[in-house]
Amino acid sequence: MSAIRSSVTWSDYEKQKGVYALPEKHKKVFDSIKEHNLELLLIDGYNNPTVTTAAGLVDEKPPKSADNINLFGQYVYNMTNDTEDYAYAYEAYNEWNVKGEDDGESAFNRDNLDGEDYVNFLKEVYNK
Secondary structure, three states: OOEEEEEEEHHHHOOEOOEOOOOHHHHHHHHHHHHOOOEEEEEEEOOOHHHHHHOOOOOOOOOOOHHHHHHHHHHHHHHHHHHOOOEEEEEEOOOOOOEOOOOOOOOOEOOOOOHHHHHHHHHHHHOO
């Protein structure tokens, strides 16, 4: 084994709008990964109702509106800066194609967005 896949979810990283912090539990794991000379693929993902509602927006899972994508992009920008010494690559919003379930929370794509939406999302996020 030479690589590990992990994530720092948006709601873990930005518990208050505009306040970004890598949780200590992640730092410990990432330090151990680095110590063992493993590579880290880091997933940037999911929604953050605390931040989106604080901004006066409807929570979207995944982010689709320009305002929600902008907030998500700010999280990705800050989180990648905080983790650049750990990760060799990042994936924005893993498993976009897992569609919504009846409970509305168990899927990554609760709002059932399509591939074109994902491409538009990536263009905005990666340009941060």
